[in-house]
Amino acid sequence: xxxxxxxxxxxxxxEGDSTNFTCSFPSSNFYALHWYRWETAKSxxxxxxxxxxxxxxxxxxxxxTLNTKEGYSYLYIKGSQPEDSATYLCAFPPNAGNMLTxxxxxxxxxxx
Amino acid sequence: ETGVTQTPRxxxxxxxxxxxxxxxxxxxxxxxxxxxxxxKKPLELMFVYSxxxxxxxxxxxxxxxxxCPNSSHLFLHLHTLQPEDSALYLCASxxxxxxxxxxxxxxxxxLTVL
Numbered sequence: 283x284x285x286x287x288x289x290x291x292x293x294x295x296x297e298g299d300s301t302n303f304t305c306s307f308p309s310s311n312f313y314a315l316h317w318y319r320w321e322t323a324k325s326x327x328x329x330x331x332x333x334x335x336x337x338x339x340x341x342x343x344x345x346x347t348l349n350t351k352e353g354y355s356y357l358y359i360k361g362s363q364p365e366d367s368a369t370y371l372c373a374f375p376p377n378a379g380n381m382l383t384x385x386x387x388x389x390x391x392x393x394x
Numbered sequence: 395e396t397g398v399t400q401t402p403r404x405x406x407x408x409x410x411x412x413x414x415x416x417x418x419x420x421x422x423x424x425x426x427x428x429x430x431x432x433x434k435k436p437l438e439l440m441f442v443y444s445x446x447x448x449x450x451x452x453x454x455x456x457x458x459x460x461x462c463p464n465s466s467h468l469f470l471h472l473h474t475l476q477p478e479d480s481a482l483y484l485c486a487s488x489x490x491x492x493x494x495x496x497x498x499x500x501x502x503x504x505l506t507v508l
Contacts, residue, residue, distance in 0.1 A: 286436070313493035325396050325499040326437075326484070333494060371437065375493030380425055381450055382497065384437040 286374045288385035295362050296393055302358040303388040305372030309353030316373040316382060317346055317357055326371060329357075362392040397421040398500035400485050406506045407475065415470040415503045417485030423498070425491060426468040428460060431482040431502070443468065444491050475507045 287306045295301050307315060314333050320326040330339040335350040343360045359366055369389045373382040398419045407413050419426065428440040442450035443462040457479075459471040468485055482502045488495040 316496070323501075325398070325501050327396070328496040328498070331494050331496055373437075378493055379442075379449065380444065380488060380491045380493065380495050381439055381442060383439070386436045 286385040292389040400500035419487040423487035
């Protein structure tokens, strides 16, 4: 059984706060690490696919880093806005195929 | 709009009913997936089809039966389900079969089994 863990499970922040959360995954046989954003009543939407150790990716105020040697990735949101409220999921492919094992998600709520 | 549609969006069925969930993707992708999201559990992969061939079946009970008649359509046939099968069922598609293939999700079907 593959362990993909996300912490915290939920997070409440004020508008304007910066925040970050963690995804940890097995550090052996690394292929990629995916981040998805899932707003209530909508479909999960891909944010980033990360492949290289030390990689950093950015999309607007959201960025992610990757450490494949120690098996973790951080997602950062700078200056959170209410529209950032969503569940953020990470997913880990256990092999070279197209299966993904998802973590339990971090539910972010940004108060105006 | 992600280019992946699912019908119906909501379904209530009895344990003796037979129903089907439908997924259609308009993205020209060649892989399709069924996931299950139960309350307070991670998204759980059920089935994967690549190039219309089933490549993954994660020990899913036989009361769930997938069908992929072509690369754009995916069905999940349901029969004699149990109340614990109540969940959100998500369909996804991707282009390519590798570990970096981004998946595009539909809005899901919320299933309630009475």
